[in-house]
Amino acid sequence: MDIENSKISESLGLTSQQFGILLGIYKLESEGKTASPREINKEYSRTHGKGIQRSNFFSQMKVLQDRGLIKRGRRASYTVEFENIRNILSGKRENLQRELEEFDKISARTEEYFRKIAFESTRPVVHYMEHDELYRRIVKALKGCERVYASIDFPTIAYTYALADGINRKSYLEMIWDRCFKKERLEVNYLTPLDIDLPFNHAFRVYGDPKMAYKECSIVIEQLENQVDSHDKLDVRYLKKPHGMDVLIPEDKEPLEFFLFTRDEHKDIVGGIHMRSPETALSAKNSFMRDFEYAEQVKGEKGKAIIKNLRKE
Known part of the structure; x- marks a missing residue:
């Protein structure tokens, strides 16, 4: 071809x-x-x-x-059916245009982060980490914080143990389940477009079978619905196109550090940057909250409608 x-x-x-x-x-x-x-x-x-x-x-x-x-x-x-083909290509063009607009917004905020880093009074400590080291550091941060804010394609908290273990995030899942669900000492806030392709790709990678991957996604969706209905410490907000970068911000009395995720061409997290910088962490949290406050809460009647649409995908 x-x-x-x-x-x-x-x-x-x-x-x-x-x-x-x-x-x-x-x-x-x-x-x-x-x-x-x-x-x-x-x-x-x-x-x-x-x-x-x-x-x-x-x-x-x-x-x-x-x-x-x-x-x-x-x-x-x-x-x-050429008319349908033209409609599909036209839709792709519109999606690309929206992605370019989002990229411009992300670029603008990236410059803002760098500017704050360069001129803040306390020099930041920055480390790049590969996937496994990154999640070990996140687990350590989650042990002592009261709240965590995460912008992510799909909440890992809804994964099964088998799926989380298959992608080397079992320790993260165990920690967040233990502190949020069992001990109720950690408040977890997710901002997400609920991209079901992410858990499907993870499940396909783990099981190597599209039917099993589809079944796993059904379990994950049901698990997410049960979690948001049963646990007040979990707040999942849906936003089709979150702005800015994928971040995780642990917070005790105030945010002191945060994590920026890096992804491969399949949108999978391959590593990230850990930055200890109170001023930049606060800026990252404020940026997160701007979207979080007007995003749809995946709970109640609106939440049921969001989950229903997710099952159709």
Whole structure:
């Protein structure tokens, strides 16, 4: 597949095989031929040198049909739905525009953090840590604080022990469950877009089976709903597009330190920066609270609606 075709298929969220089927249907249509499953697979074979196994072929056709990219007509003939394709690409463009706007906001706040660091009276102590060291330091911070504020794609507090253990965060989960749920001495505040892709990717990495990953996500969602309903010390707020950076801020009487997470191309945390700086930690908390105060609380009727939508994803 050439670069241009690759970009189009990527924008539509299609595999190279699905895109090849789509092109085959279009070619048959253009030549005035009937785009039946048999002819589509034959066209794919002519283009790629090999046809698609029958069961797999119909699975891919169903994906294209469910996505609204093709339509089944009379005599089992298929057509390409260009209007839906244009709508999908237009939606991608709008999403990219919003992401660019968010990136500008993040960049502006990053400069603010650096400016405060450079000129604050107490020199900050900054360390970069890999994933495991970072979470060991977070666990240590959680032992003695009264509150924690975290901006994250999905709350790890809702993970199962098996899933947390599989991604090397079991100690973090045990600490936060113990102090927030059992001893009720830690107030946990999450700001999150509830991106279910994150726990799904984690579960798929741990179990290697999409069905098991899907089942694990169902458990995680149910667990999150039960936790917010049962524990007053847990406050989860939903915001579709949180501003700023992913942070975790432990606080006793006042914030003295905070953590900035770094991610890979799959949005997974691979490490982060631990910064001990009272002034910058307070600035990070204030930035967090600006979004937190107007975000939707995942509790009550609104919370049930948010969870219901999450189950549909």
